[in-house]
Amino acid sequence: MAEETRKVDVLIVGAGPVGLVTAFQLAKFGGVSVAIIDKNEKATSQQAYGRAITLFPRTSELLDQLGLAERLAQQCFACRNTVTYNSKGEEVKGRGWSFMETSMSDTAWDFALVLRQKYQEDVFREALREHGIEVEAPFSLLDVVVDETAPALCHKVTATLKNEKTGQDSKIKCKFLVGCDGGHSSVRRMLQIPFQGSTSADKWVRIDGLVKTNVPKPRTYCAIESPTHGNVLWVGLDRGRTRIGYAFTEKHANSYEVFDEAAAVKEAKAAVKPFDLEIECVDWWTIYSVGQRIAESFFVKDCVFLAGDACHTHSSGAAQGMNTGIHDSVNLAWKLSLVLRGAADFDLLRTYQAERLPNVQRLIQYDKDISRLMTNRLPENWSGDPNTDVNAILGDIMAEAASFSSGLGIFYDLEESNSLNRTGSQRGALSPGQRGPDIDLVTPGTFEKTRLIQQTRNSAMFHVVVFAGDTALTKESEFHAAALQSTFLTILNSTAPSTWEVLGHDPLGRAYFDDSKQNAYQRYGIDASSGGVVVLRPDGWIGTVTSLSKDAVAELVKYFQGIFY
Known part of the structure; x- marks a missing residue:
């Protein structure tokens, strides 16, 4: 007998980091x-360990604004160093993950925060529990029905769930359903949303464990350019562990009747040659x-x-999966x-996909391109020298993608239909x-240092940052009426x-x-003499930049009227 239908505003399917x-x-x-x-309850070691491991600087900043990053930093391996070895075991400069040492500045989080997904999820679950919410598991999603005749912001979604322990079905009605349930998403399948692209014949192996080795710099983000196993990944993990990843070719597959943990360890030893490797214990592979x-x-019905x-x-080649999801x-x-x-306004939700x-x-x-190069093949439609060193090209592409990979260069386009990002009256270095x-700031009185992110926490509020120039203009009372939800x-x-x-006079807000x-x-x-006004969205991207003038109030009113009722 089904339980009574309950109602929530939002039902999230999938309790990985994104959910x-x-x-x-x-x-x-x-x-x-x-x-x-x-x-899943993630009870087995295969479910508990492995998976994603790395947060790049912009992701750490976003989690810092939410008060979560410091909890992760307590447990992480903070990786600031990289190294690449060629097939002879010689160190090669400017290849592999070297972009991490040159493109992750301009932030307090100037390192790769390496912490296995299990431990990240533990932090997120505990933080969620502090707000009175527990993950409900094991529950499978059996069916989703959307009442398309119902008005917006009504409980128009009915989800049927199955308790995998008791076998009992139940229903939840919600205003919004968010599918965070992975590459084989039940939500995506039930809503019949096409999933466009392809899966190649390429396969990779990943193995985490406690190792002994003569790799000269083992506690780094490392690449080993193997002629037999592609561009081999070697990463120092939390709790003294190491991750090794390599290309699994058809030749390797044909060498084993069953490719099991022992085979994965054997191939890992071959992949890191000319270095020696002993894996004392395997946490996950x-x-x-x-x-x-x-x-x-990304948004339907x-x-x-x-x-x-x-x-x-996508592949894990650029280590972007969890970062992009967050x-x-x-x-x-x-x-x-x-x-x-x-x-x-409801249309704000349409800016998510945009x-x-x-x-x-x-x-x-x-x-x-990166995934092909990591398997010792040139990119599709390559028009250069077919004998080009694939590892050199990989280094070039990873360097080209550096600001994107770190997240510090990710931007949102200026679109007429998107009221969030508007060109203002002040033009300068940032748009x-x-x-x-x-940025570093100094606290009045104590002169202690703080950072802008620490003072602009994400609470779903916009932040109006006034760079004082003409101080008479910073006391305009109309400013307060101009900035709704700010x-x-x-x-x-x-x-x-x-x-x-x-x-x-007293400053606008905290100073x-x-x-x-x-x-x-x-x-x-x-300009320090003329000043300016910067609107920061709740997520820390710039909304608009105005001059500090008598027209600034009207300009802010117009900006916020495009977003709020």
């Missing part, structure tokens, strides 16, 4: 009821096919979203929260749609015993001093 971070944000922002289900696919739509692997899959989650959650709480899809497409193109750089922060271009000494070199003003391209 957990999405649920956490909605719970943290408040005013929205959330349920999250997963078909897998073999998987390489492919690139994108869902035709005005009530169903896809995020993470449910709407895009970017999806952060882009979506604050928008969903504002719409559900009646603050923002902003995320172009970045996913950029990743897929890079991934196609709307770009990441708002983290908080204010004033940055002063010099330190003083108090903010009053500089302004001659901080720039450092003695005026790095904050310089990084944002703001």
